[in-house]
Amino acid sequence: xxxxxxxxxxxxxxxxxxxxxxxxxxxxxxxxxxxxxxxxxxxxxxxxxxxxxxxxxxxxxxxxxxxxxxxxxxxxxxxxxxxxxxxxxxxxxxxxxxxxxxxxxxxxxxxxxxxxxxxxxxxxxxxxxxxxxxxxxxxxxxxxxxxxxxxxxxxxxxxxxxxxxxxxxxxxxxxxxxxxxxxxxxxxxxxxxxxxxxxxxxxxxxxxxxxxxxxxxxxxxxxxxxxxxxxxxxxxxxxxxxxxxxxxxxxxxxxxxxxxxxxxx
Ligand code: URA
Numbered sequence: 677x678x679x680x681x682x683x684x685x686x687x688x689x690x691x692x693x694x695x696x697x698x699x700x701x702x703x704x705x706x707x708x709x710x711x712x713x714x715x716x717x718x719x720x721x722x723x724x725x726x727x728x729x730x731x732x733x734x735x736x737x738x739x740x741x742x743x744x745x746x747x748x749x750x751x752x753x754x755x756x757x758x759x760x761x762x763x764x765x766x767x768x769x770x771x772x773x774x775x776x777x778x779x780x781x782x783x784x785x786x787x788x789x790x791x792x793x794x795x796x797x798x799x800x801x802x803x804x805x806x807x808x809x810x811x812x813x814x815x816x817x818x819x820x821x822x823x824x825x826x827x828x829x830x831x832x833x834x835x836x837x838x839x840x841x842x843x844x845x846x847x848x849x850x851x852x853x854x855x856x857x858x859x860x861x862x863x864x865x866x867x868x869x870x871x872x873x874x875x876x877x878x879x880x881x882x883x884x885x886x887x888x889x890x891x892x893x894x895x896x897x898x899x900x901x902x903x904x905x906x907x908x909x910x911x912x913x914x915x916x917x918x919x920x921x922x923x924x925x926x927x928x929x930x931x932x933x934x935x936x937x938x939x940x941x
Pocket of ligand 1 (some may be wrong): 814
């Protein structure tokens with residue numbers, strides 16, 4: 677069965693592939709695979725060189741001995757400032773997502789803001805720019821919060837936003853994080869919240885609900901105040917979901933008004 681693809685359909689399909697990271701298969705410089713395979717063949721034909729062990733190999737810690745969660749906890753606890761926390765995350769080597777990402781996406785906005793938003797993970801635009809929520813979902817997020825007078829560049833902490841994500845690195849093809857990845861990144865997120873010390877947390881989408889509330893089901897959780905690390909927290913629909921399901925925006929609006937009321941109380 678054939679599929680008729682018009683110009684708009686083809687462009688949307690291409691956009692979708694770019695969103696999924698298809699462009700990342702293209703390196704900056706061309707690779708001559710013919711020369712590569714000739715070199716391999718030549719190496720295979722050459723007599724084998726004697727294998728000598730490296731003279732001063734560094735002692736290797738067997739991977740099985742390292743506890744990624746305990747190490748993340750220790751590194752996060754040792755950070756006394758947001759800058760130190762960012763450095764500790766940059767130095768953390770147990771998360772495979774780091775290897776596939778261009779940037780460590782730490783935060784944006786004002787750390788002194790009363791409201792801190794926790795999103796899911798950087799996408800393509802965030803990975804390229806090194807800042808959270810700068811793509812289409814981020815633009816919607818900015819419009820949503822501007823509607824109640826809040827923004828990441830507002831100088832007044834009462835109107836400012838501070839924004840981070842559960843994952844500081846973009847997952848390949850924007851896949852969901854594994855439970856192990858969430859567990860090893862949670863100590864950094866918790867320390868991030870403690871250091872920023874917001875009055876209110878907005879828990880944006882299922883992944884942060886999983887990481888901070890220990891359960892998913894945003895359709896049920898949204899709009900009801902709960903507590904995270906001793907702070908009032910409001911789960912809300914993620915703007916990416918709202919871009920796909922615009923009819924749900926009325927719920928997001930209700931939740932924004934709930935947040936506004938709390939800030940003005
Ligand atoms: N979605 C998120 O959850 N976070 C971002 O930074 C971008 C998109």
